Amino acid sequence: MTDTVERLSRYRELVDDWPAFIESCRRPLPTVVWANPLRQRALLSLGSSGASDLSAGPDLSAGSDLLTATSILAERLGALSYSSRPVDWYPGALRVFGIDKPGKTLEFYQGLYHVQEEISLVPALLLDAQPGERVLDLCAAPGGKTAQIACHMENTGTLVANDIRPNRLRALRSNCERLGLLNVAVTSNDGTRFPLEVGQFDRVLLDVPCSCEGNVRQSGRIPFEQAGGVRGRAGLQATLLGRAWKLLSPGGVLVYSTCTFAPEENELVLDYVLGEDATIEPVEIEGLRASAGVTEWSGNSLRPDCRNVARFWPHLNDTGGFAAARIRKTEEAR
Ligand SMILES: C[S@@+](CC[C@H](N)C(=O)[O-])C[C@H]1O[C@@H](n2cnc3c(N)ncnc32)[C@H](O)[C@@H]1O
Numbered sequence: 001m002t003d004t005v006e007r008l009s010r011y012r013e014l015v016d017d018w019p020a021f022i023e024s025c026r027r028p029l030p031t032v033v034w035a036n037p038l039r040q041r042a043l044l045s046l047g048s049s050g051a052s053d054l055s056a057g058p059d060l061s062a063g064s065d066l067l068t069a070t071s072i073l074a075e076r077l078g079a080l081s082y083s084s085r086p087v088d089w090y091p092g093a094l095r096v097f098g099i100d101k102p103g104k105t106l107e108f109y110q111g112l113y114h115v116q117e118e119i120s121l122v123p124a125l126l127l128d129a130q131p132g133e134r135v136l137d138l139c140a141a142p143g144g145k146t147a148q149i150a151c152h153m154e155n156t157g158t159l160v161a162n163d164i165r166p167n168r169l170r171a172l173r174s175n176c177e178r179l180g181l182l183n184v185a186v187t188s189n190d191g192t193r194f195p196l197e198v199g200q201f202d203r204v205l206l207d208v209p210c211s212c213e214g215n216v217r218q219s220g221r222i223p224f225e226q227a228g229g230v231r232g233r234a235g236l237q238a239t240l241l242g243r244a245w246k247l248l249s250p251g252g253v254l255v256y257s258t259c260t261f262a263p264e265e266n267e268l269v270l271d272y273v274l275g276e277d278a279t280i281e282p283v284e285i286e287g288l289r290a291s292a293g294v295t296e297w298s299g300n301s302l303r304p305d306c307r308n309v310a311r312f313w314p315h316l317n318d319t320g321g322f323a324a325a326r327i328r329k330t331e332e333a334r
Helices: 002-014 018-026 037-046 065-079 118-127 144-152 166-179 213-219 229-246 267-273 304-308
Strands: 031-035 083-086 093-097 113-115 134-137 158-162 184-187 201-207 248-258 278-281 310-312 322-329
Touching: 002 018, 002 213, 018 213, 031 065, 031 118, 037 065, 037 144, 065 083, 065 093, 093 118, 113 144, 118 144, 118 201, 118 248, 118 310, 118 322, 134 144, 144 158, 144 166, 144 201, 166 184, 201 229, 229 248, 229 267, 267 304, 278 304
Parallel strands: 134 158, 134 201, 158 184, 201 248
Antiparallel strands: 031 093, 031 113, 083 093, 248 322, 278 322, 310 322
C-alpha cells in the first residue's frame, strides 16, 4: 500500500480530505447488486416456484415493477440470511451484507439480480437510455453497464454491445442470457474503427479501458503495470472518443467514463477531442456526492465545461473511484 499511496499523492491537490481518502482506499468494497425486473416478470408469469413463493401476489403494474422486484429480491436474500439496504441514489440497487459469493446463489443463476460495483452504476444512469432508442456501448464487456441499459430500455429498441476482446464478450453473452436481455446485438470490432455504415445512434456509452486506479479497494493496490500507466492509455481513449463522436446523432448524448483518477485519462482526453459541437453538461445525482472536474492540470488550461466532469473519490460515498461526463452533441452538428 505504501507504493500505492505514493502513486496517488499526485492527486493531493484535487482531494478535499486526504486522510479520509487514503483511509477509504485501504477498506474493502461493499457488495452491491441490482434487481432485474425483466427476469422477475418472466419468472412470475411462468409461475416458477423460484420466484413466486415469496412474492405473494405482487402488483406488477407499470411503475411498481422495479420496486416490487427489489423488495422481492431483498426478501429472497433475507431468506438466505443476507441482510441488505437500498442504495439511495440508484433505484433497484441493494448493498448486501455478509455475502461472500454473490455470484453463486440460485437467485443469481435465475437472473434475478446482477452484481456490480456501486459507483460503476453511474454511467448508465447518466446515459438515460429510453425504450425504443438506438444505443451503442462501444467498450461493453463483460457487460454490467450493457445490462443496466437494456433494462432501462425495457428490452426494446436496439442496443449494440461492442468489445474488441472475444473472450470478454463470452462473459457479456452469458450475462445477457442469464438476465433475459433481448434487445442486445453483440459485435466484436476495434472501437476505433467501428463501421460508420451502421449509422448513428441516439446515445453512446464510452466506458474506456483505463489505468484502473479507482479499483484500488478491490485489491489494496493499483494494477499499474497491467494497465500500462496513465499516459499510455490516453491515445487509445482519444481515438475511441473521436470514433464514438462520429457515431453519435445530432442532439444525441455520449457518456464518457473511466474508473481512474488521472486527469490525463479524463478531462485532458475530452479537452483534446471535443470541439464546439459538444457541451459537457452539469450532472447531479440526488444522494450521491461528487467533486468538480479539473480545468487546470500540469500547466494546461482546459475547456471550462471540463468542470462538469463528475469525479467520485472513494471516501465521498464509500465506493470505488470513478469519473464520468455526460456530453451532448448540438442539433446542427453532423
Ligand atoms: C472498462 S472495460 C469495460 C467494462 C464494461 N463497460 C462493463 O461495464 O462491463 C473496457 C473494455 O474496453 C475493451 N477495449 C479495449 N480496447 C478496445 C478497442 N480498441 N475497441 C473496443 N473495445 C476495446 C476492453 O476489452 C474492455 O472490455
